[in-house]
Amino acid sequence: MRTAMLRSVLKRSSSNLMSSTTSAYGVRRGFASESAPERKVAVLGAAGGIGQPLALLMKLNPLVSKLALYDIAGTPGVAADVSHINTRSEVVGFMGEEQLGQALEGSDVVIIPAGVPRKPGMTRDDLFNINAGIVKSLCTAIAKYCPHALVNMISNPVNSTVPIASEVFKKAGTYDEKKLFGVTTLDVVRAKTFYAGKAKVNVAEVNVPVVGGHAGITILPLFSQATPKANLPDEDIKALTKRTQDGGTEVVEAKAGKGSATLSMAYAGAIFADACLKGLNGVPDVVECSFVQSSVTELPFFASKVRLGKNGVEEVLGLGPLSDYEKEGLEALKPELKSSIEKGIKFANQS
Numbered sequence: 461m462r463t464a465m466l467r468s469v470l471k472r473s474s475s476n477l478m479s480s481t482t483s484a485y486g487v488r489r490g491f492a493s494e495s496a497p498e499r500k501v502a503v504l505g506a507a508g509g510i511g512q513p514l515a516l517l518m519k520l521n522p523l524v525s526k527l528a529l530y531d532i533a534g535t536p537g538v539a540a541d542v543s544h545i546n547t548r549s550e551v552v553g554f555m556g557e558e559q560l561g562q563a564l565e566g567s568d569v570v571i572i573p574a575g576v577p578r579k580p581g582m583t584r585d586d587l588f589n590i591n592a593g594i595v596k597s598l599c600t601a602i603a604k605y606c607p608h609a610l611v612n613m614i615s616n617p618v619n620s621t622v623p624i625a626s627e628v629f630k631k632a633g634t635y636d637e638k639k640l641f642g643v644t645t646l647d648v649v650r651a652k653t654f655y656a657g658k659a660k661v662n663v664a665e666v667n668v669p670v671v672g673g674h675a676g677i678t679i680l681p682l683f684s685q686a687t688p689k690a691n692l693p694d695e696d697i698k699a700l701t702k703r704t705q706d707g708g709t710e711v712v713e714a715k716a717g718k719g720s721a722t723l724s725m726a727y728a729g730a731i732f733a734d735a736c737l738k739g740l741n742g743v744p745d746v747v748e749c750s751f752v753q754s755s756v757t758e759l760p761f762f763a764s765k766v767r768l769g770k771n772g773v774e775e776v777l778g779l780g781p782l783s784d785y786e787k788e789g790l791e792a793l794k795p796e797l798k799s800s801i802e803k804g805i806k807f808a809n810q811s
């Protein structure tokens with residue numbers, strides 16, 4: 461009874477957060493859990509602050525038939541725990557580098573929340589030195605064991621870890637730009653929540669695209685395109701933009717040294733992975749924002765709305781009309797985003 465309730469909450473929330481709610485509801489009718497295709501999802505960093513609740517949410521997703529939980533330590537316990545939940549997927553835990561290949565083999569989607577989180581006073585870029593190496597080694601294994609999987613990169617700094625992954629895959633000869641995603645869904649989740657609060661509209665109906673990257677001013681919410689329309693004054697739009705850009709820091713400070721967003725990130729990661737699975741399964745009009753290889757601007761990677769399909773990215777959508785304030789924000793973010801991308805590319809090719 462309780463499981464059914466949780467699953468229905470997840471389904472409803474997921475549908476509400478989709479850019480196209482109609483198609484999301486269509487999915488429910490189109491794919492009963494037992495008739496959905498077999499899909500394996502691997503979570504790398506599954507014993508961590510994000511990894512554990514994300515493992516739970518993926519276990520609740522009826523589109524998943526196999527769930528591989530990998531970490532350098534602690535996965536047997538997490539896997540045993542999650543595996544008792546009476547939902548479709550079979551759960552297996554893998555621990556230590558020697559089991560990474562098995563965890564990855566046959567995966568359709570690999571979600572990566574492995575790496576260290578921020579402490580107060582740090583920027584996401586301060587995580588580069590540790591997380592770049594972790595992401596590089598995990599992506600080397602992905603290229604070897606499941607080169608065709610969709611990769612959902614959560615590890616920060618996303619503005620650099622996605623370019624690192626692309627370079628690793630290029631070197632291995634497996635790079636497919638349609639299959640690599642920086643997960644920026646939490647920015648969208650926050651923008652929707654904050655906008656609904658200010659505009660006093662039903663949060664379940666809100667849509668707000670968030671473009672650019674995933675750090676500070678590179679996060680650019682497009683409130684001029686927010687629906688339902690609310691005609692908020694300029695100072696409210698500025699405050700909402702700043703709060704969305706600083707959302708991660710707000711949580712880091714509130715946790716006061718005990719890490720960064722984990723629960724809301726697990727939720728956002730589950731929404732994005734669900735969208736990837738729906739795309740793979742041929743559900744039409746699945747659109748989410750993501751940091752992907754892009755020609756929307758002159759930068760090689762950029763977050764914008766992306767249509768997901770059977771091969772991953774089906775179409776990278778344009779930015780649409782921007783307000784003058786958003787145009788300024790777009791120009792202001794480019795130098796920082798460019799340098800974070802270049803830093804990732806340089807790291808991958810040097811080491």
Ligand SMILES: NC(=O)C1=CN([C@@H]2O[C@H](COP(=O)(O)OP(=O)(O)OC[C@H]3O[C@@H](n4cnc5c(N)ncnc54)[C@H](O)[C@@H]3O)[C@@H](O)[C@H]2O)C=CC1
Nearest residue numbers: 505507508509510531532573574575576577614615616725
């Ligand atoms: N994209 C986004 O919107 C967000 C990204 N993040 C990022 O996600 C990452 C993880 O955050 P938390 O889960 O809070 O950290 P955490 O420290 O609680 O968990 C990280 C997990 O990664 C594991 N790990 C470390 N090296 C590994 C390796 N080589 N292979 C597999 N697993 C490995 C650790 O054992 C640990 O269990 C951080 O980099 C954080 O900045 C966090 C929130 C939002």
Ligand SMILES: O=C([O-])CC(=O)C(=O)O
Nearest residue numbers: 578646707708709720721
């Ligand atoms: O702020 C952080 O370090 C974690 C993160 O990316 C977020 O919460 O958006």
